[in-house]
Each structure stands twice: as structure tokens, then as C-alpha cells.
Amino acid sequence: MEEDVEDEVPxxxxxxxxxSMKFARRSVSDAAFVSTWHLLRLCSSLEVSGRSLGSLRLAVRLLVPVGRTLLLLLLVRLMMMIFITSFKARHSLS
Incomplete structure (x- = not known):
């Protein structure tokens, strides 16, 4: 029989x-970082203006030389940014 252990961080x-991000290290090249930064800015402007995400084709083309792994990491990062922003908005945090 297993003992129930209370999770310290539920x-x-x-x-x-x-x-955790305070201690993160950047492990991508400067070119990859710049491409990612441009895509994040484009996504932010699309979200603010309400334009169709179909406009992301150009941004995705910018990332093709960088690789699919970076694109996946970018999408995860973007999802986390959206989550944190919505969490702060719901809980009135700044």
C-alpha cells in the first residue's frame, strides 16, 4: 500500500x-535568437491588432534555416508567455 505524500508544490x-528563468542559460546562436525575437514581436502585434495568424507564414520562413527544434521551443515559450499574461490578468498581478 502506498503512503500518500503531500506535494510541496501542488x-x-x-x-x-x-x-527558474533567472538561472536559465541561452543555448542558441545570435542569429537564432534574433529570428525568434522577430517572430515573438510579430505574434505580439498580431495578438494586439487581432489580425489573422495566417500572416505568420513569413515569420515561419524566417525560422526555417534555424531548424524545427527552435520553432518548437519558440512555440512553447509563446504559450508560456500567453499563459503568464492571462494568469496575471485574471489575478490582477503586475
């Missing part, structure tokens, strides 16, 4: 993610 919050 849910991951934005503060946990932000704390």
Missing part, C-alpha cells in the same frame, strides 16, 4: 516559472 505558478 501547482506550478507564474512565479515558479519566472524564478
Amino acid at each position: 501547482e506550478i505558478k507564474a512565479a515558479h516559472f519566472e524564478e
